[in-house]
Each structure stands twice: as structure tokens, then as C-alpha cells.
Amino acid sequence: MNRRTALFSTMMLGGLIGRAARGQDRRSSGFRPAQEMVDEPGLDPDLLGIGTDPLAPEIGRRGGSDPAEDLPFTPPSQIKQQGLGWGIFNIAPYTALPHSRDTAKPETALIEWVFRHTGSDIWHGEDLAVLSATSKQLRAFHREEVIAKVNEVYKRFVDAWFDVLTLRVRIVAAVDPRWRLDVFSRLEPVRLGTQGRGGPQAQQAWLVEPSTTEQLMATMSLSQAFRLVEERKEPIVNGQTLSLRTGLKDPITYRGGLDRSNTVQIGFEPTVDAIEEGVELRASPLLRDDGTSVDLAVDLRATVVKRKHLTRVIVPRQIGPAEMDLDVPEVAHSRLNQTIPKWPLDKTLLISAGILPGIFMNKGGPLNLGFGGPSQTELLVVLDLQSNLESARRRRDRR
Structure with missing residues (x-):
């Protein structure tokens, strides 16, 4: 075969x-x-x-x-x-x-x-x-x-009590952390999770009575040591996420590396890199069964460039000096990413992202990035939630 x-x-x-x-x-x-x-x-x-x-x-x-x-x-x-x-x-x-x-x-x-x-x-x-x-x-x-x-x-x-909530966000840069002086005894601490190897969070959070909040904000508005960076009031459907980003209009640029230019054949040239400085907030409130409190999933990130350190490197070049200047940015970063349970609707949530030197402030010195700027700037985020009565009426009518 x-x-x-x-x-x-x-x-x-x-x-x-x-x-x-x-x-x-x-x-x-x-x-x-x-x-x-x-x-x-x-x-x-x-x-x-x-x-x-x-x-x-x-x-x-x-x-x-x-x-x-x-x-x-x-x-x-x-x-x-x-x-x-x-x-x-x-x-x-x-x-x-x-x-x-x-x-x-x-x-x-x-x-x-x-x-x-x-x-x-x-x-x-x-x-x-x-x-x-x-x-x-x-x-x-x-x-x-x-x-x-x-x-x-x-x-x-x-089956939530309200379909829509209103979230008010205020971001404050405080040069002096001594704003706590006469209000600290009226702040109810919120227990945050651990960070790193089981240590406490660098950030802090408190529940505050609305009257105390407004008194504190009025005091801050009269002092040059505080700056209201952002204030926003947005409706948000229960369980959804509100995203907010605020910062400098232009990113901080620095000479961070080298690149060989083949067009003019002169050897290596410094590259221009950039860091976006500012605050990014993502907040998602979900109502609990009783309709008087929420669980808040919060992701708060803050980045600030404290200064740029100058250094020199030797590179082969056909034209020009062999030494070139580069920048090493000194950056401070803070992040809080967790769920805060049982936040009552009738209280303010005050979050401190920690000390971020010079964030949203005049850092002083050459190019506004040198020495002499504020070294104790604290980032505060003030959150208030309000229920939407109209959404509650719609919910009641459907039932």
C-alpha cells in the first residue's frame, strides 16, 4: 500500500x-x-x-x-x-x-x-x-x-434612602500646623489603617461638627498662613466616584537625563522631563442601611517638588564643554487609599495629608524652587456630604 x-x-x-x-x-x-x-x-x-x-x-x-x-x-x-x-x-x-x-x-x-x-x-x-x-x-x-x-x-x-448625594470639597494649604491649638479637643479622631510594615498612617482624619468646621474655616480665611486652593460642590449618585484634580497650571520641568542628538552631530544634550505637582482626589460614598451615614472609599494623592538639586556630569561631546549640568528633583508625596466606615452625614470629615513643604505656596529662591520657602505646609482636605431630598421623594414615590 x-x-x-x-x-x-x-x-x-x-x-x-x-x-x-x-x-x-x-x-x-x-x-x-x-x-x-x-x-x-x-x-x-x-x-x-x-x-x-x-x-x-x-x-x-x-x-x-x-x-x-x-x-x-x-x-x-x-x-x-x-x-x-x-x-x-x-x-x-x-x-x-x-x-x-x-x-x-x-x-x-x-x-x-x-x-x-x-x-x-x-x-x-x-x-x-x-x-x-x-x-x-x-x-x-x-x-x-x-x-x-x-x-x-x-x-x-x-434600596438606598437617597439616590443622589452632594459632596462639598475644600482643599486648604496651611503653612502653620498650629491651627489645632483651640479646636483639637473638639475633633473626633477616625482610625485609619496601617502603612508599610504595620505602622500607623502618616495621614490623619477627624470627624468635626459643622459649626466647628465653619469657625475653623473663617479663622483660616483671615490669616495669610492659609490658602483655600480649591472649593467644589458636586452632586454624586450613591456609590459612584467623584474625581477631582487640582495643581499648578504647568508641570515642574527639570534636566533629568541625556540624549544624543543625531541631527547636528554635537554629542549628548540634556533632556527636559516634567513632574506634575498637585492633588488628586477620588471619593466614592455608599449609603449604609439606615440612611444616616456612608462608607467612604477615598484615594487622596498629593505631590510637591520641594527643590531641584544641581549636579554635574562628564559626557563625550564633539562641540562644547565636556561637563554638563543636570537636576535631581527632591519630591514629597503623600497617599491615603482606604475605606472610611460609618461617616455620619451630619458631620464634616477633615483629612490631613501630612506636611508637604511648600505645596501650593511660594517656595522662594531662584525659579521659585530654591531655599527659604515654607517648610511646614500641611495639606488639609475638608469634606461635607448632604442628602438630596428630591431624590428621596422620587424613591418614596416609586415605592
Whole structure:
């Protein structure tokens, strides 16, 4: 038998033998699609979350959204042993709210808050886990106790007392940290998380009565040692994120490296790099069940260039001196990134980002970056939340 005859016989044989005989039936591998497992006699459909859900009526399903269609191949014994199941949540009422133009996908906020509430590790461990969201549904596949936590977050979005909150942000640069002198006893400290190797945060936070806040801000406005850098009052849908950035109009430039210029063949020339100096704030408040307080996810970053240190380097050049001047920027940076729980709506949240020498102030010296500028400048962020009564009326009318 020549090679051509053998090849033709093999092709004919492959077309006549069934798929099961060739070892391509998925049932022979031990893994079953979820829909096939549901049809298997003796297997409880509720094990896959298909059927009456214990979390109803908060959980709703829509036509054509059978979760079994999205379940990867998994042995039934593994599902039974781990107690895995589906939770399907109707979030269409929330995504239909009047979100800002910058919010392209409001459903993303639910995913972020589920991670904050449950931790992200359990979604990337040994258990089979699914967490996804569309504009109409939040879908989760996990153990029963994890689905219950997802349900808690879901209700805080869809059943909130207010749909819209108003966040007032004031950013203050204080040259003198002694503003604490006569108000410190009236500040209620907020416990922040740890930093680095278990040490305390360099930042501080307090809850303040609104009357004390206004007294403090009035005192600051009369002193040249304080500067109100930014004040903004923005509506924000419950659970979404307000982003704010303020800083110098132009970045701080410095000569940070060398580049060989091939156009004029004169050797290396200094490159001009830049550092953006300023404050970036991301704040996401999520109402708690009682409607009187929120959990605030805050990400506060502040960067300031204290000065530029001059140094000299030797480089090969065909034209000009062999020594060139470069700058080494001295930068101070502060970041607070965590969730502050149970912030009452009737109190101000005051955050100190720590000492950032000369931030938003005249640093003095040549090019406004030399010696002699303020060395104790403290960055303060003052936050106030107000409920939107109109959104509360809309919520009450829907019920």
C-alpha cells in the first residue's frame, strides 16, 4: 500500500467512525456543562442556583438569562462539596438613574464595592467564582455566604434612602500646623489603617461638627498662613466616584537625563522631563442601611517638588564643554487609599495629608524652587456630604 492509498483510507475511516468512538465526547472527560448537569436525574437544580433563590425578592432574573449557560465545566461532586450557587440581581433601576456624563458604565461601581466588602482574594482562589455586571444585571457565582455579602452591597445600591448625594470639597494649604491649638479637643479622631510594615498612617482624619468646621474655616480665611486652593460642590449618585484634580497650571520641568542628538552631530544634550505637582482626589460614598451615614472609599494623592538639586556630569561631546549640568528633583508625596466606615452625614470629615513643604505656596529662591520657602505646609482636605431630598421623594414615590 503506497502513501496515497493509506492517506485516503484514513480519511474515509475518520468520516465513518462516530465522534464518541474517537474520544471527543465531553461526557467521557468527567466534566459536564451546567445545563447537562441540571438534566441529570437526582441532581438538585437549586445547587446551581437555578430555581427558587433564597435571596428573593432582592434577586431577580430576566428572560433568556439562564446562568447555567455561563457556567464553566465543573464536576457535580465539586459543586456539591463546596456549596456553590448563583445570585442574579436586577440593577436596572440603579443604572437608569441620572448619572454624570463621565460615568460610562455605572454598573462598575457595584463590582468595586463588592470587592471592598468581601475582599478580592476570595474571587481568585481555589473556589470557582464569577462576578460580572451588565447595565441590567449583577451576576455572582460563589458559596452561599459570599452571595449573601454580595446581596448586602446590592441592596445598599438599589434600596438606598437617597439616590443622589452632594459632596462639598475644600482643599486648604496651611503653612502653620498650629491651627489645632483651640479646636483639637473638639475633633473626633477616625482610625485609619496601617502603612508599610504595620505602622500607623502618616495621614490623619477627624470627624468635626459643622459649626466647628465653619469657625475653623473663617479663622483660616483671615490669616495669610492659609490658602483655600480649591472649593467644589458636586452632586454624586450613591456609590459612584467623584474625581477631582487640582495643581499648578504647568508641570515642574527639570534636566533629568541625556540624549544624543543625531541631527547636528554635537554629542549628548540634556533632556527636559516634567513632574506634575498637585492633588488628586477620588471619593466614592455608599449609603449604609439606615440612611444616616456612608462608607467612604477615598484615594487622596498629593505631590510637591520641594527643590531641584544641581549636579554635574562628564559626557563625550564633539562641540562644547565636556561637563554638563543636570537636576535631581527632591519630591514629597503623600497617599491615603482606604475605606472610611460609618461617616455620619451630619458631620464634616477633615483629612490631613501630612506636611508637604511648600505645596501650593511660594517656595522662594531662584525659579521659585530654591531655599527659604515654607517648610511646614500641611495639606488639609475638608469634606461635607448632604442628602438630596428630591431624590428621596422620587424613591418614596416609586415605592
